[in-house]
Amino acid sequence: MTQIGDSGPVAVLLNPSAGRGRHRDALPGVLERLRATGREVTVLPAGSVDEALASCRGAVASGVSALVAVGGDGTIHLGLQAVAGTGIPFGVVPAGTGNDFVVELGLPDEPVAAAAAVTRALDGGSIRKVDLGRLTDAGGNVRWFGAVLAAGFDAIVSERANRMRFPRGPRRYDVAIVAEMLRLRPRRYTMVLDGVEHQLDAVLVAVGNTARYGGGMRITPDADPTDGLLDVVVGGRLGRVAFARIKPHVYQGTHVGHPLVTTYRAATVELRAEGIVSYVDGERAFPLPVTATSAPGALTLLA
Template structure:
């Protein structure tokens, strides 16, 4: 994480801290922490508003309503999926944001400087609230040809990883992480490079590729450095393309992603751009680990679109 400059903010005089909590994040391992998380957030000196929702759609709508009604801050207690829902309401506003990492994947929180320990993260958020301090961070906006859009903070996947996620989500058996493992095996057996048209700040690249990722932050999937040089404060998106990998090459390269060493492979290419257009057939993208828009899409970097609560 690169250093960013703190700035002051003016929260509404009597606005509450809105809390979007997903107690099932991380398979419920930290479920028992929620009461203490709320107690420590209250130490920031403002009343709390725990958002009520039964579905992801309701949770996202509750975030929009809280921001529109003047919440002093919005805090997501969960993993990257919970953060993703909150970002849809926060992007481009001055409402401060805090992330308490209790999910299976906490890439956005960790990459943007949050303490890994959930209670330490809460204490940092409460301190920032007391001090009235935030740090500006970039976000990325995905737009489809019909005008539909989504925001994301971490990484967008548009290659093998997105295809595996899509298959895993269609499978009803087995349950748990074994479903994802099985999806990997199925898609490895079907592996083939796909044709993509990339336009990076207006420059066209025709590529045959297995991996295509666009990062605002470096990692996804719980610490996989797919875009190792991505910096959420530089106003740019990092694009990583893994070319015509064979099945054997991909299996060999996948473990290297945890160290970011996969970009050194001769078939890998890396780019930076403010605007990234991706066209390709039959691929639905995933961003922050969440199902997003099908190709073709346009992704645009938005500098300082989020104000993160860190002292």
């Protein structure tokens, strides 16, 4: 753990609708705690995803002493795009439903407790460095991720759910899962791990900087965001019955013991397959082919 001495302004990316608004009443108290540090606190304009991202990047470019994201995994993901690799300290106050990245970093998953922890870190000037994943598409576009890159069944389900107009809310994902289970089939992947090529058929491919995604599923259970490596989990030629049986084990991370599940570890992971759009931290990213690279210490975390 190292120290920061800057007492300059703090920018806050705030999403009051995170977690379907269940922590909305706590948000004024969060801002009050941050202001109690004596620093200027600015809530960034965030009327849309594009505006939120531009606001975060503008704040970082202006030289704020820290950026604090208050919201769910999507809000945190947006903040990462602005602070990754800059050295600007990043604070996290989770107010979503999954909070996967926060839990894996050992941070408080309740807003008031998290705000108190961020405030102590600001007052004490304490930070620690953790790794991020850096995702690049064929055109050179970059997306940073803190938790997991999905490039198999779960990404396909998310893509279907995002196209659906009915039903609304979480039920869309339930319907999308059923629909894609009926269509389940292994797909041919080319995977290159630190320059070594693998040809494989798989229904599930996940690349983790941390262990969890999807609200508690430990898909890459041994991933460590301080080791400079990415963990890869591949579910091979699993049929519908075997896949349905293995899914519940993901919450404990014991699915990796199945004979058709293979694990790898690499600093750089290249993935190629037809008809797959990747998702990172639950957000839509790039169509394959993509390259994921571990970026050691790319995140400066207030902790």
